[in-house]
Amino acid sequence: MLPSQKGRFSLPDGLHYLNAAYMSPLLKSVEAAGVEGVRLKRVPTDFGPADFFTSADRVRQLFAQLVGGQPKHVALVPAVSYAMATVAKNLDVERGQTIVVVAEQFPSHVYPWRRLADDAGATIRTVEPPAPLGTPGRGADWNARLLDAIDADAALVAVPNVHWADGTVFDLEAVGEQCRAVGAAFVVDGTQSVGALPFSVERARPDALAAAGYKWLLGPYGMGALWLGERFREGRPLEENWIGRAGSDEFAGLTSYEDAYAPGAVRFDVGERSNPILLPMLAAGIEQVLEWTPEAVQATCAGLAERVVDGARALGYAAAEADERAGHLFGLRPPESVRLDALAEALGARNVSVSIRGGSVRVSPHVYNTEADADALLAALGAARS
Structure with missing residues (x-):
């Protein structure tokens, strides 16, 4: 476990920010990288031809290191929706096949598949949880239902590692094995897990992994x-931009149009990917995650999660067992006596930031949180019962 890393951030005193699944605060190092990028853009001659490539390659290298892949298989995308649209463009789905998702996934990991299903005459198969949050064995049973849904009709299985609303962890190694057994594509949204939970593309073996x-x-x-497996590496990008082409680093020859793509996943990069502000910021963020390690981040968050869950259960809230939820993201189901508007008021009065998702309280601590933050949350949960 890591000691509190709050000093690396600019969070104000008195704010109990347990809401990293909503949006992380900026590290001071990430903020500094962004400011330096703004300064670089002030004078265009300071941004040379090589700068269109070096920051992008650095982010590829860092993300690949984080997920255990190779940099050449990483594309730079503006959003998960862009990544999934890229995958959908390169996936053949036949009439009568199914696309498997779990209930209440994040919309960016659902809408592309709905469009694909409509266009192909396929069916979305949604795997519902077997019981309310906090029911013993709910996570294991949900995983079992998911595996049962991946049958010979499945063309695609599109799931998260960690459910964005309640923190349920899905066994991606088992899902991937079942996908390969039936020939289905396996696509993972890692937005709510990569960086805080150890992940390996070598073990999970997805065909695509995206993370905002x-x-x-x-x-x-x-x-x-967006990390791409062998199934998609030779596909067609959403855009036909210049920087994805072979020889694009030779600026004097750009009008000698080249149909061949640059090697690797570069072809799938979003246009204007060479952002002098955003790329250095993302690189600085991943560098810090790698320094801490996802294992240490998870262990630190899990310690706080245990404190919160134990205290919340004593107040009548329900939560999943530790082996079925993530330490960095988990849900608390309020007792029937608690109104969500009263809970929101109690949280606001104590300057506690969490999210309400699907009738549950989504708590997502990070390494800047302390026991004082956990206790402020528990005080608000208790006050909402009164």
Whole structure:
């Protein structure tokens, strides 16, 4: 476990920010990288041709190190929706096949598949949880239902590692194995896990993994990463931009148009990816995550989660067992006597920031949190019962 890292952030005293799943605060190092990028853009001659490539390659290298892949297989994307649209463009789905998702996934990991299903005449198969949050065995049973849904009709399984609303952890290694057994594509939204929970593309073996940068990667809004497996590496990008082409680093020859793409996943990069502000910020965020390690981040968050869950249960709230939820993101189901408007008022009065998702309290601590933050949350949970 790490000692409190609050000093690396600019969070004000008195704010109990247990809401990293909503948006991470900026590290001071990330903020400094962004300011330096703004200064670089002031004088265009300071941003040379090589700068269109070096920061992008640095982010690829860092993200690949984080997930255990190779930099050449990482594309730079502005959002998970862009990443999933890229995957959808390169996936053949036939009439009558199914696309498997879990209930109440984040919309960016649902809407692309709904469009794909409509266009192909396929069906979305939504795997519902077996019981309310906090029911013993709910996570294991939900995972079992998911595996049962991946049958010979499945063309695609699109799931998160950690459910964005309640923190349920899905067994991606088991899901991937079942996908390969039936020939289904396996696509993971890692936005609410990569950076805070150890993840390996070698173990999970997804066909694609996307992560937005502004949550657990501690980066800016508007820049993330897409790792692509062999199934999609030779596909067609959403955009036909110049920087994704072979020889694009030779600026004098750009009008000698080249149909061949640059090697690797560069072809899938978003246009104007060489952002002198966002890329250095994302690099600084991932560098800090790597210094801490996702293992240490998870252990630190899990310690706070245990304190919160134990205290909340004593107040009548329900929560999943530790082996079925993440330490950095988990849900608390209020007792029937607690109104959500009263809970929101109690949280606001104590300057506690969490999220309400699907009738549950979503708590997402990070390494800047302390026991005082956990206790402020518990005080608000208790006050809402009165």
